[in-house]
Amino acid sequence: MDRLRIVGGKRLEGAVTIAGAKNASLPQIAAALLSDQPLTLTNLPAVSDIDNMLAVVHAHGATVTRHDPHSATIDAGPANGGETPYDTVRRMRATVLVLGPLLARFGATRVSLPGGCAIGARPVDLHVKALMALGARIEIEGGTIVAEANAGLKGARIVLGSPSVGATETAMMAATRAKGETEIVNAAREPEVADLADCLIAMGARIEGAGTHRILIAGDTDFRATQHQIIPDRIEAGTYAIAAAITGGQLELTHARLEQMASVAQVLEAAGVRIWPGDRGLIVSGDGALTGVDISTEPYPGFPTDLQAQFMALMTQAAGAAMIRETVFENRFMHVPELQRLGANITLQATTALVRGGSPLRGAQVMATDLRASVCLVLAALVAEGETIINRVYHLDRGYEQLDVKLRRCGADITRLKD
Numbered sequence: 259m260d261r262l263r264i265v266g267g268k269r270l271e272g273a274v275t276i277a278g279a280k281n282a283s284l285p286q287i288a289a290a291l292l293s294d295q296p297l298t299l300t301n302l303p304a305v306s307d308i309d310n311m312l313a314v315v316h317a318h319g320a321t322v323t324r325h326d327p328h329s330a331t332i333d334a335g336p337a338n339g340g341e342t343p344y345d346t347v348r349r350m351r352a353t354v355l356v357l358g359p360l361l362a363r364f365g366a367t368r369v370s371l372p373g374g375c376a377i378g379a380r381p382v383d384l385h386v387k388a389l390m391a392l393g394a395r396i397e398i399e400g401g402t403i404v405a406e407a408n409a410g411l412k413g414a415r416i417v418l419g420s421p422s423v424g425a426t427e428t429a430m431m432a433a434t435r436a437k438g439e440t441e442i443v444n445a446a447r448e449p450e451v452a453d454l455a456d457c458l459i460a461m462g463a464r465i466e467g468a469g470t471h472r473i474l475i476a477g478d479t480d481f482r483a484t485q486h487q488i489i490p491d492r493i494e495a496g497t498y499a500i501a502a503a504i505t506g507g508q509l510e511l512t513h514a515r516l517e518q519m520a521s522v523a524q525v526l527e528a529a530g531v532r533i534w535p536g537d538r539g540l541i542v543s544g545d546g547a548l549t550g551v552d553i554s555t556e557p558y559p560g561f562p563t564d565l566q567a568q569f570m571a572l573m574t575q576a577a578g579a580a581m582i583r584e585t586v587f588e589n590r591f592m593h594v595p596e597l598q599r600l601g602a603n604i605t606l607q608a609t610t611a612l613v614r615g616g617s618p619l620r621g622a623q624v625m626a627t628d629l630r631a632s633v634c635l636v637l638a639a640l641v642a643e644g645e646t647i648i649n650r651v652y653h654l655d656r657g658y659e660q661l662d663v664k665l666r667r668c669g670a671d672i673t674r675l676k677d
């Protein structure tokens with residue numbers, strides 16, 4: 259298992275190329291299973307979650323051709339419904355996104371229940387309810403979702419109990435093959451949902467309203483071969499914005515889009531960070547003093563839960579206190595004890611962390627249990643005095659393309675230790 263060695267105290271300066279969004283790519287790879295025509299995706303990030311998702315659609319019979327690390331053609335012409343086993347879903351929850359496309363296209367499929375993970379219980383009841391609203395019969399048998407709709411799915415009004423990103427994506431994909439119109443009410447508004455809709459539209463679907471609370475899908479899609487370019491990763495961009503801020507540096511985030519990051523930019527500006535659009539993306543400067551800012555994570559367009567851990571690392575260096583409330587996942591504070599090992603002053607009470615900023619961090623051995631918790635430790639290590647060793651780098655490799663290379667190019671003292 260690789261580890262990262264970081265010696266803190268270097269100011270970052272330079273340009274970072276923001277990759278395509280992992281969380282937009284994953285559902286679009288699953289969406290390829292809807293069609294018997296090839297789908298080419300470009301601007302895929304070169305991260306292990308993408309390799310895994312491509313392996314899952316390949317295991318379902320699709321032909322996958324990698325053109326280069328950032329593009330692939332998926333030809334699901336020869337695909338089958340089959341079974342998605344526990345081992346793949348356990349390793350990557352987003353695998354559950356194949357459920358809707360496989361059921362809608364083949365009339366039956368079996369997908370193992372994902373179970374909980376390091377950030378919370380993460381049930382898939384809303385995915386299941388949405389498919390049942392479209393006429394599927396679904397039973398849970400021995401930890402497997404057994405779904406059947408041999409007579410085909412029928413368009414319906416789906417009211418989501420909460421605006422789940424994944425359930426909105428499942429419903430939208432399945433509805434493209436249903437007979438008649440589907441309305442999704444209380445849909446998630448994340449840019450990744452809108453990008454999936456754009457991809458489905460390029461594939462031949464008729465969809466309106468993606469990116470708002472109400473999405474309309476016409477159904478009975480006549481699918482065609484197409485290609486689609488994935489949007490930039492707003493979470494990767496936010497992470498590097500915080501890297502600039504925490505080191506008092508200045509980074510150009512090539513391809514980053516301000517309109518996808520309005521709440522993040524607002525919070526960072528309130529904390530004393532300057533952000534402005536440049537010719538190639540965004541420029542972030544952390545040369546001023548940092549102030550504590552309270553945040554609460556929310557569904558989009560609110561502050562994203564996927565940047566909560568990174569923002570907490572930043573707040574350890576701000577003057578004053580910051581209250582950080584997590585409302586999306588019940589257990590997303592696994593980074594707190596590790597930040598405390600580095601010397602951070604954080605008090606945790608239920609879903610709120612109180613960070614008293616300004617305490618100097620000191621390097622230590624740390625370990626994280628998920629992707630964003632790991633990168634939060636990298637950010638903290640960039641300002642910690644001395645050497646920090648971060649274990650379990652495979653979490654980072656799930657979602658950050660060449661994190662160590664990108665940071666080193668901007669002046670960080672960071673080395674990947676191969677075991």
Ligand SMILES: CC(=O)N[C@H]1[C@@H](OP(=O)(O)OP(=O)(O)OC[C@H]2O[C@@H](n3ccc(=O)[nH]c3=O)[C@H](O)[C@@H]2O)O[C@H](CO)[C@@H](O)[C@@H]1O
Binds near residue numbers: 281386420562
């Ligand atoms: C691959 C991907 O895109 N992952 C993102 C996606 O995850 P994901 O799609 O899993 O997140 P959801 O929006 O579905 O989850 C939000 C909340 O709803 C709950 N819930 C969800 C589905 C369900 O059937 N029942 C239920 O109760 C979840 O446990 C969670 O508490 O959106 C999250 C919220 O922005 C991000 O943190 C993840 O990075």
Ligand SMILES: C=C(OP(=O)(O)O)C(=O)O
Binds near residue numbers: 350351564629630657
């Ligand atoms: C939680 C995340 O991903 P996933 O939903 O795939 O676990 C994430 O990207 O931060």
